[in-house]
Amino acid sequence: MSPLGLVLRLAGLVLLVWLVVQPTAFAGLLALFTRPGQPSVYNQGSLLALTISHLLIVASAIAASALLAVGLAIFVTRPFGVDFLPVSRALANIGQTFPPVAVLALCVPLLGFGTTPTLVALFLYGLLPIFENSLAGLSSVPPPVTEAAKGMGMKPMQRLIGVELPLSMPLMLAGLRLSTTIALSTAAIGSTVAAPTLGEVIIAGLQTGNTAFVVQGGVIVALLAVLIHEGFVALERSQRRRIGL
């Protein structure tokens, strides 16, 4: 990472923490976007609490999708699951044509308003990128490598844990990064169905025609997503170095 890149990322992190912990420090700047009589700093709840609940919703949904998706990818790449490989590939492709918002909106009439439909939608939509990338990772392990592991007398389980999973880790992380990016975005929209996330700030701004709220919420959500994305990229790089790529 270049020194400039590092400085920019650190500056982004400082700005994010500052915006969330001490929003009033930006009152003067945000006042530029208000109409007379409008408050310039979000005043309908704690930004810190919204940020934490946004992150918790995303983390728990994505953890669940990662468990199931990686498990499924392992299953269809084993000899006993190979019959399900073509259909699961095709399903992963078709699933991507479903917009995340549609999944979210369809969960509401079935599960009611609040956090539950958002969690379910994030979980369902998070499955696809992780599954697709894990599948790509597991099926791109070179046959000579698995043969060598077999020759060394490793059992199938040992080969999976000791060879195949570590080699496909960078691609799995890439899938996790994609799913998390989409989940952060969809969770923000989840506030339209009453999930306590940072989207609330933006929606409140849109409903009252207060651009200051929209900008404030938008910048926080954007910084959060970009920084988490960068974190994943760094993690992938270190994993790739570990397996000698």
Add this chain to the structure above:
Amino acid sequence: MMTILQTANSASFVRRRLDPLGVVVTAVAVAGLFLPFVIFKANRIVPGEGVPLWAALPVWAAIAALVGLGSVLVIAMLRVRGELKLAASGAGLLAVVLLIGLAADTMSPQDDSLARIGIGAGSWLLILALALMLTDALSRLDPGPWTRIGSLAFAMVVFGAILGSGTLNELSILKEYGSRAPAFWQETRRHLELAFGSVLLATGIGVPVGIACHRFSAMRSGVLNLLNIVQTIPSIALFGILIAPLAWIAANVPGARTIGISGIGMAPAMVALTAYALLPVVANTLVGLTGLATTTVEAARGMGMTSGQRLWHVELPLAMPVILTGIRIILVQNIGLSTIAALIGGGGLGVFVFQGAGQTAIDLVLLGAAPTVALAFAAAVLLGSFIDLSAERART
């Protein structure tokens, strides 16, 4: 000789093993049979009560449905030819759709215009099971591009005919449509304008930028990093952040308002969608051009082609499959993302999705979501076929 051998082999296969996917399909379908086939609601918002298949249909239809479904499931469970599975699952799907329409007709009370018949969880599971079987058969047959385009057109004609025939008119989702048909078509048009307009803009900007990145390696990492960051920004945040500068432009730049630029509405949506779409176009143009064999480009140079001629007649046509792959990604992505435009007053099918979610009216959500998914799916199939066709042309 060969065919006799194959037949004998496949016959012993059937005896030896069942199709494991078929077993899953059957399990899902049987579970679907025991869940409500349709939902009867006193009005469009109340939860309503489920009605199983045999109670929702006339006796003759229920018996025919069970027998038909049974035979489709037997075909699903056996290891038989892909074409047979394809035909069986296709016929099964068609039958389920027609049966839903028949159930809605049968259940609708004559004198109660408020009552609604919705699609039940059981129907969705039956459709899911049969669609799984269809997808599996299709992906094993691995049809060529023209067959895929033909099948898509065929499916659209059949579904259009069903909708046109009025068979499904008693269904709640079509009643939602009936009460807002002009708005539906207006928002569909707006949705298409947003999705295709942004893709056109992004292609017009992205391909030249990609070519420039290929020629001048100094700007490569800067441009790609910037676009990468843009793509990471959550949609609602980007749409929102753009409201401020666009409102400023509308207020301060003469003539901006007359060409439709304003803080809320279509302008920020179009800008945001275009920004999202730039990364795949630029990156794929770059990859496509970089991936060309140097010998090909050298040969063109040796023939005395100028730089512009080489780009136009050699490099771009050869890179076309990769560039088209980028365009397919953004088209599918932006058809979905255009639903968010509704939140900032940009219109599109998202209007129904968010209205429906607000009223917990699932059929209104479906009225927005189903066409969006169908559009994205059709775009993915069509562009996927074009990519294969252009790859064939690039090879010859």
